[in-house]
Amino acid sequence: MGTYVPNTKTEQEEILKSLGYTGMEDLFVTIPKEVLLGRALDIPDGISELQVKKKLSKIAGENKVFSSLFRGCGAYRHYIPSIVKQVASKEEFMTAYTPYQAEISQGTLQAIFEFQTMICELTGLDVANASVYDGCSAAAEAVIMCRERKRNRVLLSGAMNPQIIETVKTYLHGTGAEIFVVPAKEGVTDKQALQQMLDDKTACFLVQQPNFYGILEDYEELGKITKESGARYVMSCNPILLGMLKTPGEYGADIAVGEGQPLGLSLSYGGPYLGFMTATSELMRKLPGRIAGQTKDARGETAYVLTLQAREQHIRREKASSSICSNEALCALTASVYLSAMGKKGLKQAATLSMSKAHYLAAKLCSLPRFKMAFEGDFVHEFTTVYEGNTDKLLDELEKYGILGGLPLQGTDTGKIIWCTTEMNSKEEMDELIDRIKEVQLHEADI
Amino acid sequence: MGTYVPNTKTEQEEILKSLGYTGMEDLFVTIPKEVLLGRALDIPDGISELQVKKKLSKIAGENKVFSSLFRGCGAYRHYIPSIVKQVASKEEFMTAYTPYQAEISQGTLQAIFEFQTMICELTGLDVANASVYDGCSAAAEAVIMCRERKRNRVLLSGAMNPQIIETVKTYLHGTGAEIFVVPAKEGVTDKQALQQMLDDKTACFLVQQPNFYGILEDYEELGKITKESGARYVMSCNPILLGMLKTPGEYGADIAVGEGQPLGLSLSYGGPYLGFMTATSELMRKLPGRIAGQTKDARGETAYVLTLQAREQHIRREKASSSICSNEALCALTASVYLSAMGKKGLKQAATLSMSKAHYLAAKLCSLPRFKMAFEGDFVHEFTTVYEGNTDKLLDELEKYGILGGLPLQGTDTGKIIWCTTEMNSKEEMDELIDRIKEVQLHEADI
């Protein structure tokens, strides 16, 4: 049996005796007999650390790590500086609880305050929270922020990542909100449709920057249309690209959210990730989740605390704006370290490298037979192609060479592939990808 | 160019200007022109962190990590608890210098004090130092400790690891010492030869526990013979096995040394490792290297300092007992954490597992054709076989299956293989090894 119980059997017996008990079962006399399990759990008995390490290492070995990877769609393989992992693994940051006792949690609180500041800087908005579960739930929480008694319609761009749309729908199901997807046309939100769907019952419109297909939309115009109807304008953004792209603040967004994973978090099969949320100051008291604030201590020195807790569940109970209490503090810390190491120039460099490589790859791909761009819009580091061939087979073949190609779309989008590049993809890798595709195509032609 | 220089070009120019200089070259005017390099170093220019990580990872990939490993001979693959690596990677322990400023180095100093205590406990001797470079240099330093003006002969057991013998020889070459190897007979020190070689000029006799071939010698008798001649008795020991074996202290040794690597350090192609040194109190002031001692501070509280520095090079200069000033502090810390996690029971468990597996494997091997034990002596977790076949070919074939077999000996010992098992070798692994050997033998028979 593996165990982290420090007391020895002898000590346990001594304690039991000192309490006047004869056995462990005496401690559980208050549990009704009918409820006692009365048998051992039907799971294996414990094993030593050596054995568990062998076991988990074997399971990890059953996953394939692609050295060459061209897939994004919400999870991005950016470079993670060594300092980032090192800092985030500090035991104090790892093992502390939510910073309720401010006096012995200044490190966590200040780190959150710094994170909030950095996210505000990136998005060009006024206030931010300490983070939420992930980018999808951040979008859902943003929608909840926008709802008012008289504004109950929620419009979602159909050119957003479907996971965002689905999560918003789940969150709002049964709450009386009406959710509509504004159709995409040529890979971007159909502006006319949006115009028509907006009314004085509309709480908000959500759009993604760049969108699911990798395209930069006309965020200026979309924002204008939305705000004219009195609805809130919400953008879901890629934080690394915000080092280069016009910000939600500049586009007049009321709220910006996004998936913070690109900021130094590993792919990790989807989590833990990091949802960030920013808003105009007007909306500050509607932000869900934890918020760190600056104040003074009894000695007159600067101090940090969790603040604005009147919004929260442990005070407001069923009247709280959200039930969320955990943020993703350690992930937020990771993102802060990443941003500190990269700085504005580094961030822009990552964005430029990612973008330039995407354009190089797009041109190369479209020079191949049966490949063409799916849409005409401007793109950054993701783009969508149409392949007039068997996409599944193509991607399977690439996998054999240790290459994870773009994401093949399903349903009405079958044949489309969304590709992604970052600074991690070297020219050699891309050229090899092209060569491999040529081989596959040659081979197909043979048959 | 990769760089850890924080100052920007602008700042550097500002500083130069403030110093009254116009360029960096002004800083180096005191270097005679003839000596200035006057060209760039003929090595590649620097690269980014991303690139260097790719490069080193590729080089690391050019080494083969054996999942199944039966080789020891001075470096042992024992289980390293997760807590050990975690503690030893704490930045403070990693990046501090030698604890000259005791007030801000109590952590390092106390850790060394605790290490010294644990090593004394393991060896059953009175005093220990903060560690030296490795097991071989520890043996050499021990010999130096024993030399006296009238005692200049050094006797080394020929059944020791040849690396120890070679290192002692290098250390003492040119110092006027006479070094003799006491021949091994049947895999152990020839007692009669030892008796004959000892005289009143002999400073010490060194023997290994267990010895190079894995055998436990008659340390009681060897010690008795040695001490009767007035020479010092020095033992080089495996620290994990000391949790189970009779200690140098019990055998009457004056000094015990050894390689500390088994105590939680990874194999690491041979380093960094850890030499430990212990002695009777009588020899305390002859111990080389750093020693941490307990004292009181100005407030009357317990404090730790580097002590007995009158022995050391920075005080004694050419009259110092050794020039060593670095110990392997971080490795010593690692060993302490390992010992704290294992405890005496865990240590004994590791020794028992290692020993039992060795005996299982020895029996299995010797049930195969052409295999037999090389010697009759009692062994613990290493043993030597004789193979009447092509040992090189046999081991090559095993490598193809991901198995690193025992160490094949050369020269007069050709045909002998020293095998080693630890708690890391499962029964399945050993059975697979046997099966693979059978296959090789079958295949050889076919030809």
Next chain:
Amino acid sequence: MKLIFEKTKIDRGSMLLPPLDVPETELKACYKREKELHLEAMPETDISRHYTELAERVYGVNNGFYPLGSCTMKYNPKVNDEMAALPGFTDIHPLQPAATVQGALKVISETEKLLSEITGMDDYSLQPAAGAHGEFTGLKLIRAYHEKRGDVKRTKIIVPDSAHGTNPASAAMAGFEVVNIPSTDKGFVDVEALKKAVGEDTAGFMLTNPNTLGLFDENILEITKIVHDAGGLNYYDGANLNAIMGIARPGDMGFDVMHLNLHKTFSTPHGGGGPGSGPVGCKKILTRFLPVPRVKRNGDSYVLSEDREDSIGRVRGFNGNFLVLVRALTYILTLGADGLKAASQNAVLNANYLMENLKDTYLTPFSGPCMHEFVISLEELKKETGVSALDMAKALLDYGVHPPTMYFPLIVHEAFMLEPTETESRENLDKVISIYKELYKRAKDDPEDIKNSPKKTVIGRPDEVMAARTPVIRYDFTGSIN
């Protein structure tokens, strides 16, 4: 200490990324950010020092005793972290084809199975990222269940007033009306009140058991039956599961759906407030509604199914807080059936030992045995000396131990809720006992001194009112950058 923005005021450059190896693509001007970005690259030396300084200002489980009631701050084993750092887990993309992530799918599937047996549920979803997220998801399952049956009038969730605040908040968020019912003085469910509250509009009932006083509800089977008989479902808040692993199971008490906090019971680190993980388990009647994606067995291999016929849909992106799951799985496999039971036994033993040794000094409103936590009341002390629970908590900071949960549950005035967990040795508890006794004596002898605590911490008591009244929640660059 200074903020990171005050330490580095110019961008000192980064050497992390390689030069461009393809032609540069220039972003069109219309898309370009114009607003200045205050984000200066800090040299690695200074990053290392800044975060070292911050880390020294954080108290974690590795720093000492952390008996936060209902938070189960047990030791976080390092082997779990080591396993979660394996490249085979960290470097896989969430949208990789199933054939290339069989190990990851096995982690999810095995963890689901193990948790099902430990809690007596039929299946689990590991999607929710935290406890409150799990509650929300579980309540969505209850909604889906009634909807599927066309039973649309069931709009109310009954919550005892002793419940954690997340319970009513999650229920409201999931679109339910919340009906609060009172508790008995032991924090038990007031059975009569429950009987009155249930009806045709009852969607479900939420309960933590053992409750926040550390007491196991003696009427648990009657309670769940009342709800079932009324057509409602029973929700179990798993916050306090650490008391009963291998001893009793929510599934055997009549609960239909529950969440766990892997970061409590299953030892994954809290990270200063996350990432957590809040798996949701349920009985067969609800499994069809579990959120997507689901891991399914297809012959010898696993697949990830997005099939959503009856599912409530997606509650977050991708596949849950995967690396947290790896840690929890490592823990469960290490402990196993015998180790989990031993953990709960020692958690309860430690709580009773601590309570027994404090009860002569402090008022413990309920006599033992308690479960894994217990409550003491400082009401008398406050009346006598003016020293409040808050004051006592702050004074504890100066002893280098973390205070207990304060002022909860509400039914005990000036409450301290202590949960020592199983990973403290008797030696540690004895040390804590002597601290608590000394503290009590000091409070009696010199109350003013206690009220002026803490003194040794890096800051004194912060002004929370000022923080909330004039919120400063980000650094203002305009005031400090030239």
Next chain:
Amino acid sequence: MKLIFEKTKIDRGSMLLPPLDVPETELKACYKREKELHLEAMPETDISRHYTELAERVYGVNNGFYPLGSCTMKYNPKVNDEMAALPGFTDIHPLQPAATVQGALKVISETEKLLSEITGMDDYSLQPAAGAHGEFTGLKLIRAYHEKRGDVKRTKIIVPDSAHGTNPASAAMAGFEVVNIPSTDKGFVDVEALKKAVGEDTAGFMLTNPNTLGLFDENILEITKIVHDAGGLNYYDGANLNAIMGIARPGDMGFDVMHLNLHKTFSTPHGGGGPGSGPVGCKKILTRFLPVPRVKRNGDSYVLSEDREDSIGRVRGFNGNFLVLVRALTYILTLGADGLKAASQNAVLNANYLMENLKDTYLTPFSGPCMHEFVISLEELKKETGVSALDMAKALLDYGVHPPTMYFPLIVHEAFMLEPTETESRENLDKVISIYKELYKRAKDDPEDIKNSPKKTVIGRPDEVMAARTPVIRYDFTGSIN
């Protein structure tokens, strides 16, 4: 704080190793340890806390400014550690066949080549584990050289009195007689004294250049020529190489053999006193004597050669402090030709900036430019106020910065030797400058206060005399265990 032995007094068991899966072999009684072993397994929780507590009592480069002269406490990049932790480096046995460790052999071979070019040497051995070990090895090469030529009367090594203590100690250890010669007031070699000292018994001469005053010896070529002309060899102590990378090379100054400290110049962490690494480089005339094993190229692959015809033999087991080499190689590849030079330039720039800004307050005996370090003298201050260099150092501790090297070199009284290194930003230096100025003022205003320093550290000044007179160098269990 308590010792680990005082925290855990009973063995609390370990769950690290699996049960035996083969029949148990019992050790014969005669081999069994009888003496009690005081080594109690500590629970992981408490291990984590004990070493956290210890770590908090250590000041590392990650904690702040660390200007220890001649120790080159530069920042230790984390990428180096990350590379050294790759399983391909940590999990290979030193006795694996060469074909299975081509990567490791490449690490050694490439590092040897890079160091050769950086220092102007013809070849390197990476065997020595530390600087003093490198000195010892280098001196053995000198001995072997003379022996090989039958020149057995060369038994003396000349060492300037300004040298690090390890120089004479290593020479003595290598079996040489040490001849001390005086230095000039700038710490330069007294050329006339050297001329007198050399002769037919001269085996070699050891020098640190730039010297410990941070000054480059202007007569360097003359000096090395004098030794060569007398038939001796020149040994370069690489402790101060950080001043001159890419700018000047020992090999071009007439040195025949040298050692480097990878843990100084090449940024590998010092580990609180090791592991270090002290590679030895030499000119062609000495390469045949380098210690075994040697990495050699054999066609497309590397082999490890134990061929020892002229070699001095083995100076330690296996293949050097390999993981330290991995770190240094990572560092050199990262910086490259341009980065190494930039590092030295900024190291020298920072030293000059610091000196310039302190010289109005403190006495700097030598006017600029200095190299990478410089010396200030507190002699005047001491005369005036009684405040010694030691007092000032202790007072610096209370500012949270590490004091400089004290009382070295000996030719400057009450010396502080400061080496800021290149990895400090101007912002950091400015902070330090203001601390030093404030400290000086305080020493003038209130000398007693300084003499009572430090006050904020976890211990006050320790009694070193007591430690040495009545040595307690291990814990005594007999007094404390029942």
